[in-house]
Amino acid sequence: MNRDDGFFFRVYEAVKQIPPGRVSTYGAVAAAIGSPGASRMVGWAMNKAFSYPGFVPAHRVVNRNGQLTGKHAFPNADTMQELLESEGVQVSNDQVVDFHEFFWDGFRISGIL
DNA sequence: GCCCTGACGGGAT
DNA sequence: TATCCCGCCAGGG
Numbered sequence: 218m219n220r221d222d223g224f225f226f227r228v229y230e231a232v233k234q235i236p237p238g239r240v241s242t243y244g245a246v247a248a249a250i251g252s253p254g255a256s257r258m259v260g261w262a263m264n265k266a267f268s269y270p271g272f273v274p275a276h277r278v279v280n281r282n283g284q285l286t287g288k289h290a291f292p293n294a295d296t297m298q299e300l301l302e303s304e305g306v307q308v309s310n311d312q313v314v315d316f317h318e319f320f321w322d323g324f325r326i327s328g329i330l
Numbered sequence: 331g332c333c334c335t336g337a338c339g340g341g342a343t
Numbered sequence: 344t345a346t347c348c349c350g351c352c353a354g355g356g
Contacts (some may be wrong), residue, residue, distance in 0.1 A: 224353075225353090242338085242339090243338050243339080244334090244336070244338065244339055244340085246338060247338085247339090247351080252351075252352080253339090253351085254338090254339070254340080254350060254351045255338090255350090255351045255352060256337095256338035256339055256351075257335090257336060257337085257339085257350090257351060257352075257353095258339050258351065258353065259335060259338075260335080260336070260337035260338065260354045261337075261353065261354085262337095262353090263337055264336085264337060265354095275337085278337080279337085280337075280339085281338075281339065281340095284337095285337085286337050286338085287337030288337085289337080290337060297337095326345070328350080
């Protein structure tokens with residue numbers, strides 16, 4: 218697992234560090250893996266995350282406004298919201314309630330870069 | 331091999 | 344404060 222294992226792999230490793238009940242953003246993940254600004258790619262990686270072996274909590278990644286912009290990539294349009302609520306994150310109108318309080322940015326670059 | 335697009339974000343206007 | 348614009352990197356036509 219080094220910087221040559223692929224951009225996607227690094228994204229998954231970072232996302233898997235997000236603890237249950239907390240959420241992060243595409244930009245934060247991108248910055249965590251050493252590619253600030255590549256937030257778009259992070260989203261693309263999440264879309265492909267379901268075909269990746271292992272569990273990747275893609276539902277814990279939302280955009281900077283706390284909106285569930287990637288809900289359409291899930292089995293059902295409400296799956297993402299239900300997963301978040303089941304972890305204690307309140308969602309209203311496709312948006313995380315009190316996003317700034319649930320936001321998590323404690324990525325450990327250790328083992329990724 | 332070129333062009334377009336995509337779960338975004340930040341700086342400029 | 345609200346919009347617009349451009350860069351980020353990979354994949355598909």
